[in-house]
Amino acid sequence: MAMLEVKDLEVYYGMIRAIKGISFQVNEGEVIALIGANGAGKTTILHTVTGLLSPKKGSVVFEGRDITKVPAHKIVSLGMAHVPEGRRVFAQLTVYQNLMMGAFTRTDKGEIEESLAAVYKRFPRLEERKNQVAGTLSGGEQQMLAMGRALMSKPRIILMDEPSMGLSPILVNEIFDIIQKVSAGGTTVLLVEQNAKKALSIADRAYVLETGKIVLEGDAKELMNDDSIKKAYLGE
Amino acid sequence: MSFLSYLINGISLGSVYAIIALGYTMVYGIAKMLNFAHGDVIMVGGYAALTMMLSLNAHPLVGVLVAIVVCTVLGITIEAVAYRPLRGAASPLAVLITAIGVSYFLQNVVLLIFGSNPKSFQSVVPLPDLKLADGALTITAETIVTITSCIIIMIVLTTFINKTKTGQAMQAVSEDKGAAQLMGINVNKTIALTFAIGSGLAAVAGVLLCSAYPSLSPYTGSMPGIKAFVAAVFGGIGSIPGAMLGGILLGVIEILAKAYISSQLADAIVFAVLIVVLLVKPTGLLGKPIQEKV
Numbered sequence: 001m002a003m004l005e006v007k008d009l010e011v012y013y014g015m016i017r018a019i020k021g022i023s024f025q026v027n028e029g030e031v032i033a034l035i036g037a038n039g040a041g042k043t044t045i046l047h048t049v050t051g052l053l054s055p056k057k058g059s060v061v062f063e064g065r066d067i068t069k070v071p072a073h074k075i076v077s078l079g080m081a082h083v084p085e086g087r088r089v090f091a092q093l094t095v096y097q098n099l100m101m102g103a104f105t106r107t108d109k110g111e112i113e114e115s116l117a118a119v120y121k122r123f124p125r126l127e128e129r130k131n132q133v134a135g136t137l138s139g140g141e142q143q144m145l146a147m148g149r150a151l152m153s154k155p156r157i158i159l160m161d162e163p164s165m166g167l168s169p170i171l172v173n174e175i176f177d178i179i180q181k182v183s184a185g186g187t188t189v190l191l192v193e194q195n196a197k198k199a200l201s202i203a204d205r206a207y208v209l210e211t212g213k214i215v216l217e218g219d220a221k222e223l224m225n226d227d228s229i230k231k232a233y234l235g236e
Numbered sequence: 237m238s239f240l241s242y243l244i245n246g247i248s249l250g251s252v253y254a255i256i257a258l259g260y261t262m263v264y265g266i267a268k269m270l271n272f273a274h275g276d277v278i279m280v281g282g283y284a285a286l287t288m289m290l291s292l293n294a295h296p297l298v299g300v301l302v303a304i305v306v307c308t309v310l311g312i313t314i315e316a317v318a319y320r321p322l323r324g325a326a327s328p329l330a331v332l333i334t335a336i337g338v339s340y341f342l343q344n345v346v347l348l349i350f351g352s353n354p355k356s357f358q359s360v361v362p363l364p365d366l367k368l369a370d371g372a373l374t375i376t377a378e379t380i381v382t383i384t385s386c387i388i389i390m391i392v393l394t395t396f397i398n399k400t401k402t403g404q405a406m407q408a409v410s411e412d413k414g415a416a417q418l419m420g421i422n423v424n425k426t427i428a429l430t431f432a433i434g435s436g437l438a439a440v441a442g443v444l445l446c447s448a449y450p451s452l453s454p455y456t457g458s459m460p461g462i463k464a465f466v467a468a469v470f471g472g473i474g475s476i477p478g479a480m481l482g483g484i485l486l487g488v489i490e491i492l493a494k495a496y497i498s499s500q501l502a503d504a505i506v507f508a509v510l511i512v513v514l515l516v517k518p519t520g521l522l523g524k525p526i527q528e529k530v
Binding site for chain 1 (some may be wrong): 269401404405407411414415416417418419420421422423508
C-alpha cells in the first residue's frame, strides 16, 4: 500500500480549475519528484495535501487514513512536514526559535533536544547562527532553516516545494545533497521542482505536470532520457 | 512642582492609553485587523465592575476580577461570532465595518440596560493619596496603581511573548499564518487567545480609567479607544513596546497641552503630533519593517 495516495484531485481557485483531476502515489522510502513549468499546479497540489487548500473533488490518503478534510494544523503531528515555497521562515524569530516552532506539536523535551542536535549536525551553519534573527540569513541559509524546521517535527514524509529556487548552483548542489541524506535517513520525500534535471537526478520516480494534469509519469532515469522531456524541461 | 505633577498625571493617563493600545496592537499584529469595538469593551468592563461593587456590594478587587472575566469572554465571543466568519472575506473592509457595527451594538446594549445617564464610578483603589514635599506634590493612589499596573503588564506580556511556546506561536501566526499552520499551530485558537488577552487588558484599563475619571456612560469607551488607537499607530502598530511608548507619550502630551496651551486644543495637538510623527516616520516610533533578504 502506498504511503501517500492522491486520487482524482480537483482544486479550484474561485471559478478556475487549477488542478484537473490528478492521481499519484508515494511509497515509503521513495524520493518522488513532481516536475513542471511555472503555473502547472505543483505548489497547489502540495498545499492541498497538507490542508492549506481544500479540494473540490478527490481524496488524499496518508498511511491508510483519509486526510482530505483534516485541517492544516493537524497534519504535522501525523508525521507529514511541508517545506513551503519561498522558505517562509519566521523572519522576526531567531534561528533557534524557528527550529523550536518546527517541534511545536511535540512534548518530550529530551527527544526534541535530540532532534535539535541532529539538525545542527546536518546544518552546522544553523548552529553558528542560532541566535540570529532568521530574516537576516542568506537565501541558502533560510532554505536550510526551513528544512531543519520541518525535520524538527520528526516527519516520516517531507514535502519540499522548490528548494532550489533563487539559489546559486553551488548551493543548489548542497541542498540536493542534503535531500538525498534526508532520504537515506529513512524519510520519504515528495519533491516539487522547476529544476527538472536536478530533481530527476535524485528521484526514484517522477510525475510531469502540465496545466493541472499529469502528462507523463515513470522511472526518473527513464524520464531523463525521454526525448519530449529533454526538449521541454532539460534544455537539451 | 506643578510641572512634575502634570508630568505624573500625564504618565498615569498615558499608562491607561498604553494598556488599551496593547489590545489594539496585539490584535492588529496577529489578526491584521483594527478592532474598533475595543474601546467599548473598556466601557463594558467599567459597568461590570460598577455593578459588582454597587449592586452586589463586592470588594473592589472582586469587581476588577469579574470585569476581567466578563471582558475576556466578551472579546472571545465577538471574535468568534463577528470577525472569524469574515476572515477569508475578499475585502478587509468587511471586517472593519463589522467592528464599527460591534462598537455601536455594545454601546446600545449597555444603553438599554443601564440608561444614558452617566453613573458615578467608585474608585477601586481605597488607599490614601501620597503627599510629597510638604504637600506641594500630591500623587493620588489611583495614579500609583495605574502606573504600577502598566509596568507589571508590560513585563509579564513581554516575557510571555518572548519566552513561552504559546507566545512564540503568536509571533509565528502574526508573521505567516500558512507557515504557522504547517508547524501545527492552530491559528483560530491563537487569534482567540489574542482577543482574550487584549479584552482582559481592556477591562483593567476600563477600571483604572473610571477610577481616575469617575464618570461612566455607554460612550465612555469611544474617546479613550480612539486615543489608544492613535497611541498604537504612534508607537508603531503591531509593536508591543511601541504601544507602551506611544500610549505614555500621548498621555503626557495631552496633559501638558491641557495645562500649558489650551484644554480645548489639547486633542487637536495630540492628533497634530501624530500626523507629524507619521510624516517623518510612517511606521511609527518603534515600528521598523525588518530587512529581509530574499
